[in-house]
Amino acid sequence: MALSTSAQAASGGAEKGSIMMPLTFADIGKENTIQRIGGTAEVRKHLENLGFVVGGKVTVVNTLGGNLICNVKDARVAVSKETAQKIMV
Numbered sequence: 001m002a003l004s005t006s007a008q009a010a011s012g013g014a015e016k017g018s019i020m021m022p023l024t025f026a027d028i029g030k031e032n033t034i035q036r037i038g039g040t041a042e043v044r045k046h047l048e049n050l051g052f053v054v055g056g057k058v059t060v061v062n063t064l065g066g067n068l069i070c071n072v073k074d075a076r077v078a079v080s081k082e083t084a085q086k087i088m089v
Contacts, residue, residue: 020035023058031059034055058071
């Protein structure tokens with residue numbers, strides 16, 4: 001089922017037919033495109049400094065105790081579950 005125009009607008013303009021989800025729900029080993037980054041300005045800036053930017057590619061490599069190890073911009077980065085929930089793919 002395709003998303004309606006209002007649903008696309010509410011989801012930040014995600015590609016037609018795609019639904020955004022937090023990075024914590026992403027499949028291990030699958031490359032995803034970052035659609036939106038939430039949180040405070042400070043959190044968003046911190047994630048940007050780590051390489052998490054809208055339109056960028058991210059792959060979850062592994063999970064440890066709910067925390068995620070990700071490949072982003074040719075680097076391996078560990079993020080907490082709470083932080084990963086602010087990254088929408």
